Amino acid sequence: MIIAIDGPSGAGKSTLGKMLAKKFDLLYLDTGAMYRAVGLAVLNAGISFEDTEKVAEIARNSKIKLVGEPENLQIFLNDEDITTEIRTNEVGQAASIVSTISEVRRILVGHQRTLGETSKNGAVLDGRDIGSVVFPNADVKFFLTAKPEARARRRYEEDLEKGRAVSYEQTFAEIKERDERDVSRKDSPLMIAEDAVVIDTSELDLSEVFAQMLQILQEKSSNAASNLT
Numbered sequence: 001m002i003i004a005i006d007g008p009s010g011a012g013k014s015t016l017g018k019m020l021a022k023k024f025d026l027l028y029l030d031t032g033a034m035y036r037a038v039g040l041a042v043l044n045a046g047i048s049f050e051d052t053e054k055v056a057e058i059a060r061n062s063k064i065k066l067v068g069e070p071e072n073l074q075i076f077l078n079d080e081d082i083t084t085e086i087r088t089n090e091v092g093q094a095a096s097i098v099s100t101i102s103e104v105r106r107i108l109v110g111h112q113r114t115l116g117e118t119s120k121n122g123a124v125l126d127g128r129d130i131g132s133v134v135f136p137n138a139d140v141k142f143f144l145t146a147k148p149e150a151r152a153r154r155r156y157e158e159d160l161e162k163g164r165a166v167s168y169e170q171t172f173a174e175i176k177e178r179d180e181r182d183v184s185r186k187d188s189p190l191m192i193a194e195d196a197v198v199i200d201t202s203e204l205d206l207s208e209v210f211a212q213m214l215q216i217l218q219e220k221s222s223n224a225a226s227n228l229t
Contacts, residue, residue, distance in 0.1 A: 001024070001026065001121070001122035001139045001140075002116055002122055002123055002125070002135050002137075002138040002139050002140075003017075003020060003026070003122075003123070003124045003125070003138065003139065003140050003141075003142070003217075004125055004126075004130035004131035004134070004135050004138040004140070004141045004142065004193075004196075005017050005020075005124065005125065005126040005127075005130065005141075005142045005143075005144060006126070006127060006128055006129065006130050006131050006132070006141070006142070006143050006144070006190070006192070006193070006196065007126075007128075007142075007143055007144035007145050007190075008128075008145060008146075008151065008175075008178070008179050008182060008190060009092075009151060009155070009175055009178045009179070009182075010146065010150075010151030010152065010154050010155045010175055011144040011145055011146045011151060011201055012144055012146070012154070012201050012206060012209060013032075013126035013127075013144050014030055014032065014126055015206060016126075016144065016206065016209060016210055016213065017030070017070075017124045017125070017126040018070035018071055018073070018124075019070075019206075019210050020124050020210075020213065020217075021070040021123075021124040022069070022070050022071060023214070024121070024122075024124075024217075025121055026119070026121050026122050026123050026124050027115065027116070027119035027121070027122070027123040027124070028066075028070035028073060028123070028124050029066065029112060029115055029116060029123055029124070029125040029126075030066065030073060030075075030126060031108070031112055031125055031126065031127035031130065031134070032095065032126065032127055032128075033066065033073075033075045033086060034064050034066075034108050034111070034112070035095040035096075035098060035099045035104075035108065036075075036086035036087075036091050036092065036094070036095040037062065037064045037075060037077045037082060037086060038055075038058065038059045038062060038064075038095070038098050038104060038108070039086075039091050039092075039093075039094030039095035039096075039097065039098050040077065040082060040085060040086050040091050040094065041058050041059075041062050041077060041078075042055055042058055042094060042098060043090070043091065043094055045058060049094070049097045049098065052101050052103070055098055055101055055104060056101060056103035056104055056107070059098070059103070059104045059107045059108065060107055062077060062078060063076075063077070063078050063079065064076070064077055064111070065079075066115075070124075087162070088164070089159070089164070089166060089170075089171075089174055092174070092178070093174065093177070093178070096177075096178045096181050096182070097181070099128070099182075099185070100181060100185040100186075100187065101187075102186075102187040105129075105187055105188055109129075109133065109134050109188075112125060112134050113134060113135070116134075116135060122139075128182055128188070128189075128190045129188040129189075129190070129191070131143070131193035131195075131196050132188070132191055132193045133188045136193070139220070140197075140216065140217055140220050141193050141195055141196040141197065142196060142197050142198075142199060142213060142216075143192045143193070143196040143197070143198045143199070144199050144201055144209070145198065145199070145200055145201070146200060146201045146202040147202045148172065148175055148176055148179065149172070150201070150202040150203075151175055152168065152171045152172035152175045153168070155171050155175065156168045156171040156172075159171065197216050199212055199213070
């Protein structure tokens, strides 16, 4: 089973994706972490993001691994644990930039498809273009969204808990900037797949959204079973 979860930054995709993966014993692929790893690699190399050929070369030569259970997922870049390092706002912005480069997307999408298709039980993938590009034939597609203010508040509170010195105003500005970049890029822009289930998480807590997703998955499973009889 392949479950695709798309949506803008701060809508709750990663947390809910991990919860679903644990519930159904599926591989969890945080595709955003993969772009963050490439973004970090570019920052560390001191390469200009405008030099798309060199950025693509870095993506091609980077060894990115996702290891462990969904709730304790570790991200490795060239055998170095970068799990904490990639969660800074600077790396988030870098990931947003490299994700607009077509060759980088081609490289990482190929990797994501291979991981999802070879997983024993299936996978949960979250990102911006999972249901529309990476796995257009996913068994279930979700699109999680929320008002920018709600998403910025969540991200700001997460950063505070982790000891990162940021302001709400800065976080809100970065959320808006990433939204604009995600929807306006030429290659695989953020979009709602035609057959995706849209859930607005603005006024919901995670448990409420999770319950909705479980209900939808149960309905899809029941419908599939009835179609076989």
